[in-house]
Amino acid sequence: MTKPISNSVAINRRDVLKALMLAPLAGSLLASSGCAPSATSRAVSWTSLPKNYSYARTDAEKQRDAELFAETFFREHELLTLAVLCDIILPSNHENGGALAAGLPDFVEFMAKDRAQYKRPLRDGIGWLDSYALQNFGARFIDIEEQQQLAICDEIAYPDVQEDALQPGIAFFTLMRNMTLTGYYTTELGFRDLGYQGNTPNIWDGVPEAVLARHGKSYDAEWLAKCVDQTRRDITAEWDDEMNLIT
Amino acid sequence: MAEQEYDIIIVGSGAGGGMATYQLANAGLKVALVEAGGYYDPAADENRTQLRNPWESPRRGASTRRRPFGDYNACIGGWDLDGEPYTQKGDTEFMWWRGRMLGGRTNHWGRISLRFGPLDFKRKDVDGLGDNWPIGYEDVKPYYDKVDKLIGVFGSNEGLYNDPDGFFLPAPKPRLHELFYIDGARKLNVPVYPARKSMLTKRINDERGVCYYCGQCSRACSIHADFSSSTALIYPALKGGQVDLYTNSMVREVTTDESGRATGVSYINKEDKKEYQLKGRIVILAASACSSARILLNSQSDHHENGLGNSSGHVGRYLHDSTGASRAAFLPELMDRDIYNEDGVGGMHVYTPWWLENSTLDFPRGYHLEIGGGMGMPSYGFGFAANQYNDYLGERVGGYGNGLRDDIRRFYGARLSIACRGESVPQFDNYCELDPEVVDEWGIPVLRFNYQWTDYEIDQAKHMQESMEALLEASGGILLGEKPGANRKYGLAKPGEIIHEVGTTRMGLDPKTSVTNQFGQLHDASNVFVVDAGTFVSQADKNPTWTILALSWRASDYIIEQMKQQNI
Numbered sequence: 001m002t003k004p005i006s007n008s009v010a011i012n013r014r015d016v017l018k019a020l021m022l023a024p025l026a027g028s029l030l031a032s033s034g035c036a037p038s039a040t041s042r043a044v045s046w047t048s049l050p051k052n053y054s055y056a057r058t059d060a061e062k063q064r065d066a067e068l069f070a071e072t073f074f075r076e077h078e079l080l081t082l083a084v085l086c087d088i089i090l091p092s093n094h095e096n097g098g099a100l101a102a103g104l105p106d107f108v109e110f111m112a113k114d115r116a117q118y119k120r121p122l123r124d125g126i127g128w129l130d131s132y133a134l135q136n137f138g139a140r141f142i143d144i145e146e147q148q149q150l151a152i153c154d155e156i157a158y159p160d161v162q163e164d165a166l167q168p169g170i171a172f173f174t175l176m177r178n179m180t181l182t183g184y185y186t187t188e189l190g191f192r193d194l195g196y197q198g199n200t201p202n203i204w205d206g207v208p209e210a211v212l213a214r215h216g217k218s219y220d221a222e223w224l225a226k227c228v229d230q231t232r233r234d235i236t237a238e239w240d241d242e243m244n245l246i247t
Numbered sequence: 248m249a250e251q252e253y254d255i256i257i258v259g260s261g262a263g264g265g266m267a268t269y270q271l272a273n274a275g276l277k278v279a280l281v282e283a284g285g286y287y288d289p290a291a292d293e294n295r296t297q298l299r300n301p302w303e304s305p306r307r308g309a310s311t312r313r314r315p316f317g318d319y320n321a322c323i324g325g326w327d328l329d330g331e332p333y334t335q336k337g338d339t340e341f342m343w344w345r346g347r348m349l350g351g352r353t354n355h356w357g358r359i360s361l362r363f364g365p366l367d368f369k370r371k372d373v374d375g376l377g378d379n380w381p382i383g384y385e386d387v388k389p390y391y392d393k394v395d396k397l398i399g400v401f402g403s404n405e406g407l408y409n410d411p412d413g414f415f416l417p418a419p420k421p422r423l424h425e426l427f428y429i430d431g432a433r434k435l436n437v438p439v440y441p442a443r444k445s446m447l448t449k450r451i452n453d454e455r456g457v458c459y460y461c462g463q464c465s466r467a468c469s470i471h472a473d474f475s476s477s478t479a480l481i482y483p484a485l486k487g488g489q490v491d492l493y494t495n496s497m498v499r500e501v502t503t504d505e506s507g508r509a510t511g512v513s514y515i516n517k518e519d520k521k522e523y524q525l526k527g528r529i530v531i532l533a534a535s536a537c538s539s540a541r542i543l544l545n546s547q548s549d550h551h552e553n554g555l556g557n558s559s560g561h562v563g564r565y566l567h568d569s570t571g572a573s574r575a576a577f578l579p580e581l582m583d584r585d586i587y588n589e590d591g592v593g594g595m596h597v598y599t600p601w602w603l604e605n606s607t608l609d610f611p612r613g614y615h616l617e618i619g620g621g622m623g624m625p626s627y628g629f630g631f632a633a634n635q636y637n638d639y640l641g642e643r644v645g646g647y648g649n650g651l652r653d654d655i656r657r658f659y660g661a662r663l664s665i666a667c668r669g670e671s672v673p674q675f676d677n678y679c680e681l682d683p684e685v686v687d688e689w690g691i692p693v694l695r696f697n698y699q700w701t702d703y704e705i706d707q708a709k710h711m712q713e714s715m716e717a718l719l720e721a722s723g724g725i726l727l728g729e730k731p732g733a734n735r736k737y738g739l740a741k742p743g744e745i746i747h748e749v750g751t752t753r754m755g756l757d758p759k760t761s762v763t764n765q766f767g768q769l770h771d772a773s774n775v776f777v778v779d780a781g782t783f784v785s786q787a788d789k790n791p792t793w794t795i796l797a798l799s800w801r802a803s804d805y806i807i808e809q810m811k812q813q814n815i
Binding site: 049056060061088114181201204219223224227244 | 293294295296298299300301302303304305306307308309311313314319323329396399401403404412413414415416417418419420421422423426427429430441448449450451452457459460461462463580581584585586587588589590591592622623624625626627628629630631632633643644645646647648649651652655656659
């Protein structure tokens, strides 16, 4: 048994749910929220990601994904450690939700299974973090005070630090920051946080005027003459013998 | 299975096979189209990856062995196919991409559609290297014209001698980072023009849709607004009732009679694993340059001891791919930019064709520049090294917390990149051959590659790097990463990596040094043709698809004519 977790570390489930309610989203991503399996005393929780996907897969791909979902790689303690780290990297106290609302621990676990080269660095990184926490604060990472966790993160969150002893921790934290940001910004929460506007049918008719003006750019007339007149896009193309478009 | 004798058997349904199917079936001939992969139509929702959000994939669009260009890429195929190995000779690192689906690699290509120019067919006359084609631009021009009109390609007429004008649809307006590139290029007197790509910015017929600018051509277009062989050629041909389509059918060899004439093909039905035969008056290989060479090499008989069409020993020889190198820059001017939908068509809206004279340079042949950047859709990898550009601003890289959100937004879309695609010099000693020991899962001998770049390509890559640095900096960019040096061949892509492999069954006048005549007809068997890029004598610094289409149409016209005259 791990020892009880201090309140400062435990992520309050109510806060997570609050973040979810602030993000009233349709779709499967947030359709269910669940707890991590908990034989320990952890209260940390995150949005569960779906295990069923349907998008133009070959049979071989479907089979492999089913195998990945059937596999459990991280031990519970490891998953909880990842959850705490993700939450430090992108905290829940934000109107667009944080890493836990975006289901990051599930995502990291899936990617570790999908890209086996992540397995060792993640597992070894968690091991390094725990032994560093034990060495300095007498307990594993998730079992120390929040300020102590943050003190460790301050030491390993910047790649310009040269201390040899910290290099494994720095490499691990960099990996976790990458995974957390990529896992977050590829969800609806991340799209909203970024203000992403694309991935929808539209009629592209150039950079908005105000944006051009802001950057001191403009379209010159000669170039524009070669461009599509979107009011005529549905008129079937015809050319004269001199290769001129006449419709 | 096949008592019937077809007029035509076509092996492979990519650009060359699709065009031959369309032309020959429309001419009233009975066609068997044999494809190693399955049926595929991007309009079917079960095949749709277009317009999906990243969270609809558990790996958020990350690549896998089976989807090397990402989880949403339309390609069923890749570098590493289950049960279909290939091998390397010595320290060769050839990369071979194969599509296994109706339409082949046209389902997910970049749609960059460049005509070869007059110089591209006569490179030996220009620099004394390699060989001339037996045909010139004037022979192919009428077919390029017809391909433009049938399939649709946007671009602009610029009157450039070696980048000829065409029947273009109007171009999409440049994106913001492309305007930065245009200004940078002009400062250096480097020309820049609208790109030339086969996406429908305007209606061309009632069957295909008009582009709605999702920027996802690589996912295959569900409204058929970009060119793929299946959507633009094969479906219309199937409607005519003259085509029998055999999918999941892996051709082993072309069968021949005692006189050496082709009688049809034998293939493995991948569903029941059994071997079948098709009989046909004419066999057309369009399985891609290396796959067609493999089929020929595997078609051995008393009459064709070294493989069909290989009395010259040239099948597989002169294999060559485009050269490639790339570089990226951080565009500080675009930090904290306004966010709007900038997807446009898939890939670049502007490009730079080859603009220099080789007589003043220390390498032969040229390259063109493809421009990248902008506010792409986040997918796996987005946010990696989130604030690495802080380095250039005197701020610290790394950290954690909500401040990272500001970093993400500040640097989103503040990037400009260039990819170069150039022409290599074909070499007799770069080749594919049958591996004497290795077979695929159906027992068919596989290809073994032998390929080394020469100093021509390496020196060209060095020049690419210098050009890209100058252009990116002139555009306001701060160069990212290290400039690759001689020890990395200046960033030169591995052979095959650009997926423009050509030359393995090259055309020519002399049967001793070429495999086919100018119509792709084997010198050694008059009723066998090759209509993929295997017949290319040289690749040009252009993407091969438009030339494959034009030459396949030209070969089809010749076949119809020769059949009328009862010559074949």
